[in-house]
Amino acid sequence: MQTQTAIRSDISRHSARNGRPVPPPAFNGRTEADPFEKQMQLMGAVMPYPRNAEIFGESDPAEYLYKVVSGVVRTYKILNDGRRQIGGFYLPGDMFGLESGDEHTLSAEAVTDTKVLVVKRSTLVALAARDAAVARELYQLTARELRRTQERILLLIKSAQERVASFLLEMTARSPAGNAVELPMSRQDIADYLGLTIETVSRTLTSLESAATIEVPSSRRIVLRNRSALNRLNG
Amino acid sequence: MQTQTAIRSDISRHSARNGRPVPPPAFNGRTEADPFEKQMQLMGAVMPYPRNAEIFGESDPAEYLYKVVSGVVRTYKILNDGRRQIGGFYLPGDMFGLESGDEHTLSAEAVTDTKVLVVKRSTLVALAARDAAVARELYQLTARELRRTQERILLLIKSAQERVASFLLEMTARSPAGNAVELPMSRQDIADYLGLTIETVSRTLTSLESAATIEVPSSRRIVLRNRSALNRLNG
């Protein structure tokens, strides 16, 4: 049992701006502009969310699908004892809100100021019914999400060192390039993602640093010094 | 870090019988016979697998989809340090082998003597391209599996007591009825499913028993005596 985040105090400071959909601007996600992409953009609207704003809540009707245009999003669930488990971080180009059913099983918040492409699910589903390519894409997206989730499970049975190492490798792989990552999320976010406490995350990072595996020039910035050591930890 | 199963000795005793497909017999899964069901049965063949036989391996081409007709199946992955993580248990009526991509990410084995309906994935995908209802079904199945996997993640951040309690509740909910469950799997299987050791599982069960929350008349049989206590633990 661990404590993790209880109820976070800064959420309500920025309440979700339910602004009006604006016309989709130039899209700069990371995936190529395939037909599915284009459909999404035509059907959807880009919405801005300030840092820590809620994008949807745990039991909201799952009316929309979302794609990150810029910024970073986290999905999470609060357990009844107050702990928080983060389901995933979504970077530009990633889609989220794919759970089945009529209601979301997770909540979603903006980690940083974020722009999100929002598409009505029913529109997409209707389109999928007519266009097999769209249906296939929808299926693939979900299957990929499933695969990622299964990998998370493997993560969660490992030691703290292994979890942190895997996390760093994952984030580096998903970030622009090179051996350096700018982590957009707090230690608490990382801890709640990995199922650890902030203290353990912090300690693990310092221990990796003193082993010359990584460098931590500033708390949000990490440089990978010895990638093979990390890979060895990765299991 | 934990040890869990290293390499299990009894696997090779029963090698996978690659028997010839037999005509689908009367289907007795738990889901209703919708059109999708019927398609599956028409396209597929029921294959028998003896206890502990491998149904598919981790890097096998993901050529088929599977549905449990009778018996129980486990999917799992072996980590490079020898530990085993069980991805899930599949009871009659459940489908497995849904991961995306060309290769399976998990292996699958029969927990008990099992009959499995096997359907060529390409056949189903081709059908999905023509029939939107099938496509939708395929999507729904995957989305449901995703949801279940997300719930597993919540399980894995909890304490040993909570994990075992959740497991018992899950199995009871999925089993025929009543407050009693016949667990088809070994303690090792349970441990590798919950990310614990067999000792911890065993101790937790005895502790639940001495708290009068459950009864364990025989090691594979569990009676739930105080469901609300279990639910309280469930988080």
Add this chain to the structure above:
DNA sequence: CGTGCAGTTGAGCAAATTCAACGCTTGTGG
């Protein structure tokens, strides 16, 4: 009746958490 396997139990230990204190940065108000 002995062997092997599955499960339980116990004692010691290692890892991660809890509780607590402290430093650093940032933002705010006087």
Add this chain to the structure above:
DNA sequence: CCACAAGCGTTGAATTTGCTCAACTGCACG
């Protein structure tokens, strides 16, 4: 411009949890 509060991150010490190693029981099978 400075003082100070608040948030974030790090570090230390004590504690708890679950793991490791080991012994032992019950049971099935030859």
